[in-house]
Amino acid sequence: MRVFLLALLLVSPLCFGKTVVVVQSYHLEYKWDADYLEAIQTVLGKEHDIHAFELDTKRLPKSEWFGRASDIRRSIAELGPDVVILGDDNAFALMAEPLVHQGIPVVFLGVNGGPAQHPALKHPLVTGILERPFFTESIRHLKKILRKKDRFLVLMDDSPTMRNAVTEHFGDKREAKVHGAQLEIVLTNNKSEWLSQIIQGHQTYDAIVVGTHHTIRDDAGNYAPPNELMDEAFAKAQIPIFSFWDIFVGKNQGIGGFTVSAHQEGLTAARLASLVLNGIAPGRIPQLKSLSGHYVYSQSGLQHWDLTLSPMIASQAKFVE
Template sequence: MKRRFGILLSCLLLLVLAAPVRADHEQKRLFLVASYDPDNVCGMPQEEGALEELRNQGWIEGKTLLVERFYMDTKRRYVSPEAMRQRGQQALKRLRAFAPDVVLTLDDNAFREVGLALAGQKIPVVFSGLNGQPEDYNRRHHFMNSREHPGGNITGVYEKLYVKKAIELLATAFPDRRGQRVVGIVDDSPTGKGINRQFEIEMAGHNSVAGLYWESRQVSSFEEYRQLIRQLNADPTVGAIYPVAARLPTADGRILTAQEIIAWTVEHNGKPELAVNYFFSKLGLFGGAAVDFHKMGAMAGRQIAWILDGRKAGDLSIVDAPDFALVFNLTRAQQLHLELPMTLLTAADHVYRQRRKHQTE
């Protein structure tokens, strides 16, 4: 009996030792490279979503996960191509000293300057919020065989915009605007050019959607942006705008970012604004069908968790941002004298009733 008990005890011990146990001594390292500053309206919700999903998967910052962050600040401070390259080199130096188990890049500048530099190396890389086409980046520096089967050390989440869905929603909410134009507005930064390319791809073969016509415009300064907004407001054929300009220089040498541009837009624009993401609606834009940056970051966090649990980055497909969220700013709707159908309000994922305050540096 004792011998049989001893054998049973040994088997149980082997099972316990073989079971995956996530303990503090198994702490892994994540290096996060964000394109912008810590409070950026695009980067911040992605970071929060990724870390929240990692916590849900048992990877808890400060316990099972050690996180090092590097903010490139390329919206306001390091805006020239050379400055971005230098920031990327600084990030890579910090990264190599940290020796991470996985790297997360947020938005295009971080991926272009840091993520691509790690292509073909041992460190797994997950990107989030990529506006540029993965295939275009792949021509610069090969990192994937296909989106479905990357095959290397890089995977991530592409920021699909769902432009057609946003236009369809506008037509559903306000059928009297059919026959009018929706005008997308981007800046001439690398990200802005990437978004403009996304517009072309998503709207290819669709000059109109649900009876609304589409066009896009690019501006290179805040002065150009203000002039364009005034022109569009004076044009009765324009039913709505889709403002995505998030970095614009001023005549006195300042750089305005999304919060400041949106604040001016809300004060001076009289057309409903389709929001590219829910946070832009929280800042004051009308809203519509928007990218949920928090969910997009969460998807990247899930990929990181899979990698930390032993899967290879190259075996994980590059995926689109999760489906759009319905968001509306009711205060903005009232300012524009627009009444939303109750069916849309009850289906909304986020409803904001006032404009979020912002600080201008």
């Protein structure tokens, strides 16, 4: 069945003139959302009407999430879509159950939680892609880049997305061995603590690998813009900073790594949605995990840390500058 599904994803036949709604957990200025939305438009936009809504949950305080979700649900009811694509955990948590109760098929992407956090994952009107950072593959790759250096700090915000991803892979442990490398995992939403881990990291680790850092606030409760946070981290770090996601790689950002691609997640979600639009019940479409990572690197980051990729990796890598 899985082989058959993958074959269908490659051709992704489309029927015409349907209405597709995309609900983003975050906002269009956030590169993850922009990349997957562009991919969805590429697959579905020529033949279907696509309407996108932002929940903006990385910037809005949690007290305002339900009100924003209610407004979006009313808009969706007016549109009467044939399928709704939900991006990431917050959109799924806020929107999935009301949608399926109305009989609207749901395709998700970027969801890290399982059925314990999201019971609607088991609903027959739901299918999609469970986003999973490539922890094992990333560390194996970075050991080759760093050569004989194998002490890593995995630094993430303390968001539902990161908690779910870490817990599924490592359980309750916050220290682990992966391919002989020693990992310590830190999740925090406090800007001072996050930066302190970056600044002092060289005392304990050989490198830092960042996850999402988009729910971080300062001591006064002010939101810390992710790009500004990474600019400061890059300037103050004394050891290389890599990433599990391609959206955090660039000038004065992460150096790179074996990363999850928002664009690929969006393409796959759109192809799953096309199957639903062609009459295949979501319950007949197996839920997938992130299908493939890719090597993404910043040229200036490699130069800054005097790192060199092997010819084989360089030939497969995408360079963002």
